[in-house]
Amino acid sequence: MTRWLSWTLAVASILFEARAHAAELGHEGDLASVEIHGFASQGFILTSSNNYLADNTTHGSFQYSEIGLNFTKPLVDKLSLGLQLFAQDLGPTGNYDAKMDWFYLDYHWQDWLGFRAGRVKIPFGLYNEINDVDSARTAVLLPQSVYPVANVNYLLAQTGAELYGYLGLHAAGALDYHAYAGTILVDTLVPPGSPYQVVDLNVPYVTGGRLLWETPLQGLRVGGSLQALRIDATLLDNAMLVSVRIPAILWVASAEYAVHNLVFSTEYSRWYVKSDSTNEALFPASPIVTSERGYAMVTYRAAPWLQPGVYYSLLFPNIDDRSGRENMQHDVATTVRFDLNSNWLVKLEGHYMSGTAGLASSLNDNAPLNALERNWGVFLVKTTAYF
């Protein structure tokens, strides 16, 4: 069903290319009409060695698909609602199970203060909210050190409430801010090869905020994001239960400068993760482990239909141990986006990787990360139709 819907959306987007704007239930510009947007993506992943994001990528994998359809409707002045249905398949995750990507009831009281309740994309860094939206960015993969697609179930959206606002500061620019609190609804999905069976998994809280300053220099914005959450899990291993608590604090400092057709962005982040366990023989507890993440990226709109880009991304999962291939991931990527028309794009992307910290043992026959190939490459092709 989802595959059928995906292809129908794709074909419809291409056939109706001339109609560049959204579908609307109602007359064009009718303030009370329902606005409808959608996208469908299909990707291909090929690695020189090591399976990455999906099984069998060393021979090429098409297990990289996304589809979304959203509806937005203003109810009365200042009050609106919206929802997006989303399904994806990325290696062992997703499997085309349709879910609500986001839904909200929004009360935009003033520009400097609005309130939103529902399942809301988490404003973390510059691009977390578009981590599953291919048409909204140049690269196929955002820098994976800060925006790991494998963690998208945990980091993309929270169910709860959000306060937000935009405050003009006259000659000093403007502030864009969000604060949120809620929970994260995650599937009790067990990666293949995991020694545990997940009996229960929940996130009792996630809270945080983002502040971006749009500086007086046109196109330059800087800011920071902070997030705290805790994951509680009950695991079963050889008929024995173990309860695990994993509190985490994440922050990221961000800067983006858009000048003419160039966009420079860079972010630096640290994540602090601790784990407590009721049975250390089954699941070892650990003190706070600090990971370090960052990237620098440049994209350039050479023509309305052509956008190349490059980035360098680094990840150290534990800043106290930076030696060995399993404790680092350097990623040099080059990408090019072709907008074939206003509703259809194709992207090509290559990565040179050094280190294995971004890999999953479960996708590589449970081989330890230090046994995987140190230097490897990734080639991706992705096409997206959208309206």
Added chain:
Amino acid sequence: MHGPTAIRWLLGLTLVAICATVLAQSRPPPAYVVIVDPNNPVTSVERKFLEETFLKKITRWPNDDAMHPADLAPNSPVRRKFTEDVLNRSVEAVKGYWQQRIFSGRDVPPPEFGSDQEVVDYVLKHAGAVGYVSGAAELGPARVLTVR
């Protein structure tokens, strides 16, 4: 002043007036004008205000009425000029901005219209609406905003 001299002066002034009128009328119209409905009390705005309006970063007029910006179609040369002058970016960059807003559930872009007349009709129909059209467009009762 003798009669013939006065007539010469009168003819000269008439000629100057005609030439000035012809010159004024032959000056090309501006690439675009920003229009609002005639009941909108705002007469002039800063460029930054319009940028924030069309990116929907601000949504209320100073009197707290809701704003309803209206765009021309992306392939319109008037839109391209307006977007580059007022929003300080390309139409494609604005489209990218809206892709981020749409699919993250933050907002939807202003409605797009295929002709000046449709924009004028929209502005006249909706209180708080603001649009831009070619400088040569027939505006009817719509009022032009001065952009500072």
